[in-house]
Amino acid sequence: MKKRPLKEHLSDSLVTGDGAMATYLYQQGVSIGHCNEELVLSNPAFIANVHKAYYEAGARLIETNTYGANRERLTRYGLESKVTRINREAVKLARNTVGEDAYVVGSIGSICAGRVLAFDEDEYRDMYEEQATALLHAGVDGILLETFLDLKEVLVAVDAIRPLTDLPLIAQLSTIEVGRTRDAFSLSEAFQILARHGVDGVGLNCRLGPMEILRSLEKTVVPEHLILSAFPNAGRLGVSDGEFKYKSSPGYFEETADLLVAQGVRLLGGCCGTTPDHIRRVAAALAGKKPVQRVNPELRQIEVTGAEHAETARKKPTVVDKVKYGRTIICEFDTPKGLDISGFLAGAERLHQAGVDTITMADNSLATARMSNLAAGAILKSQLGIEPLVHVACRDRNLLGQQSHLMGLHALGIDQILVITGDPTRVGDLPGASSIYDVTSFELIRMVKQLNEGISFSGKQLKQKASFVVGTAFNPHVRQLDAAVRRLEKKVAAGADFIMTQPVYDEKGILDVYEATKDVGIPTFIGIMPLTGYRNALFLHNEVPGIKIPQSVLQRMEAQTDKESARREGVEITKNLLDVAMEKFRGIYLITPFSFWQMTVELTSYIRRKDHKRAAAQVS
Structure with missing residues (x-):
């Protein structure tokens, strides 16, 4: 047959x-x-x-x-x-x-x-x-x-x-x-x-x-x-x-x-x-048996428990919440390269007192080993009442480690993160270390948002939802800005909630970033980092990926004769940039160079004073 x-x-x-x-x-x-x-x-x-x-x-x-x-x-x-x-x-x-x-x-x-x-x-x-x-x-x-x-x-x-x-x-x-x-x-x-x-x-x-x-x-x-x-x-x-x-x-x-x-x-x-x-x-x-007609189970909706409502209610406003209503300042302050954390905590406290909304910490930037930003962030939150924003690099952890790291952040109540690719280890102080890169920044953003749905990277139900607010980086220092914007839009589609840019060192660059990002649908924090000296400016311009410094700024820094005057000039250049940036962006991202938190304190105070004067003028 x-x-x-x-x-x-x-x-x-x-x-x-x-x-x-x-x-x-x-x-x-x-x-x-x-x-x-x-x-x-x-x-x-x-x-x-x-x-x-x-x-x-x-x-x-x-x-x-x-x-x-x-x-x-x-x-x-x-x-x-x-x-x-x-x-x-x-x-x-x-x-x-x-x-x-x-x-x-x-x-x-x-x-x-x-x-x-x-x-x-x-x-x-x-x-x-x-x-x-x-x-x-x-x-x-x-x-x-x-x-x-x-x-x-x-x-x-x-x-x-x-x-x-x-x-x-x-x-x-x-x-x-x-x-x-x-x-x-x-x-x-x-x-x-x-x-x-x-x-x-x-x-x-x-x-x-x-x-x-x-x-x-x-x-x-x-x-x-x-x-x-x-x-x-x-x-x-x-x-x-x-x-x-x-x-x-x-x-x-x-x-x-x-x-x-x-x-x-x-x-x-x-x-x-x-x-x-x-x-x-x-x-x-x-053998000898016939198929059984399947009986499907009934679908049941997952209810949000009272505990989850309480957890949501006690969360503090994030930078995304704050920037909707007024000036919001994120300040990057690197964790120590050594084991002594006292100087870091003193600087962080002064920055907080000056008016920084949140302190963000890199994840071993430039592939240089530093103290864990998870540990430092937990200390800032528990001891000083400062809301941390930690960077999460794709470079250092495989998928298992990434999920474990994020679950730990959630357990500590650290919900603000910046997802970045991370500089390859060969450029850092341990060039023999492996660069993992199990996922791209696009994929990690999506997977973090999956945790927010209460689902692990493997698809397992976690019985509780995370509440991460996810930032993404934007580098405007490229030949084709349109291509960079398209890449940014893909990150937004993956679930990014806000943008933090690489530092910009000229007024035109600030305006270009504004035009490029104004329609992407999520807030942008414009990156501003003061220069500390001429050699610092040369290094950033010639050796650090993603940073370009105008010739006019290089000339101003070259004219300085000592370290103190160079730092003062760096602050003054940055104030001029802030005047432009504050007209276009509610979100300001100040990057502290070489742990010189005193420079960032002065710039934060400058921003707050200008906003106060503007508000007073509007009232009168």
Whole structure:
């Protein structure tokens, strides 16, 4: 009897899928790091034996060995010219190995593959289309998209592949935590969106074991017309007798199979750590049974607790709140390079007394090691009653460290931050240190705002929402200011609440920044930093990225004969700039040079006096 099309078969039948390919290959002696997809060319018998083992165990849906057979991954091995050939041969190999009663589906994995990338959607769409075209031309029964952590990426793949075929297209997400994608969509939301983009089936694979996938599905609304699949890992990866192993036994897979079928799963296989023995037990559990009509849970809105209302009520106004109504001054004051904090605290207190609204501290600026701004900020807040604004650089922490750092800031009540990329470590005092850069500033802004929704970087519910107010940096010292503004607008779209600019040293520059930022929709704090001497001016102009000083200012500083007169001249130049800046900006960002807080105190007092005189004149 002729085999029915896969979609029709899944409409009224349970199907056992196959198990892991990569981890099973490693168990058979393939070295980690080898391009597994290339084996369909160099050692086809080896891959055929894996397909055969799963088929004989009872699998009737066999995935091609093409999970990573995309141009991006194959380029790493010098195989970019063999994308079509590898995918075509993988289909042929699977088809010729298993019986005619088995379905062969083209496996397409995430290109991001767990990394955090600001990927080019057009480039990814081309790569997905290239791989899918090869698989479809080779004669697969359907396409299985698998191990996608982010809804954004899987939608790119779906939109590239759906126009190519009417064959079943099943999209499997992979969640780090139960019930939510890494880019913060609930599974209910993600499955609904995927349905609108035309998939035939949705499901979960990898990362989680059977029970965690079961818990995810119990909380998820699945559109009624979609096929539901599950390919769990063999539990979590752990260390046993000095070896990395997956814990879940084949027997456990058989026990949990009925529970997954009761959730409406019609296609059930295995992912990392599973073997033909696991699949044999799944096939035994499904034998002779029919699909179960899924009953979706009721959606419930998350209520804000009284404690959260109280937490919100006792928060002090932020710089964004203040600048809506009047002059607001942010002052940057570096934490110590050494272990003595007394001078830093004395300067911070004087700045606060002079009228600074908040003190902002860099995150090891110029990649030079300084005292933790988290610790210093906590001390300012608890001992002096000063609201800190801390910089958070992408450079020094991986994703794990970034989330931990931000959670610590939240616990300390430090909610004002400036997200920056951070100078590379090679320019600093520890050039051998690693620059991490797991994320870009755009991505980190978005992820901080995700914490404000009560969702961790991994998609886990945090039971409480953060309340970060996020600043972003703007460098106007570029050849094409329009390009810099477009980049700024992307940061605003990512969730930035306010802007802090690099220091500007001429009146025209201030006016240019005003015109460039006046329509972006969030407040701008114009950066002003007094010069301390001619050599300081030369250094900033010639060696520090993002700073340019007009020739006229350099000449004024060069004319000074001693350090004291140079600092006075630096203050006077800055006052002239402030006169212009105060006409255009409510927000002023004073940057203290070399911890000379006395200069910033004088400038802060100057701003407050001018505002007072202006207010008095308006009253009279």
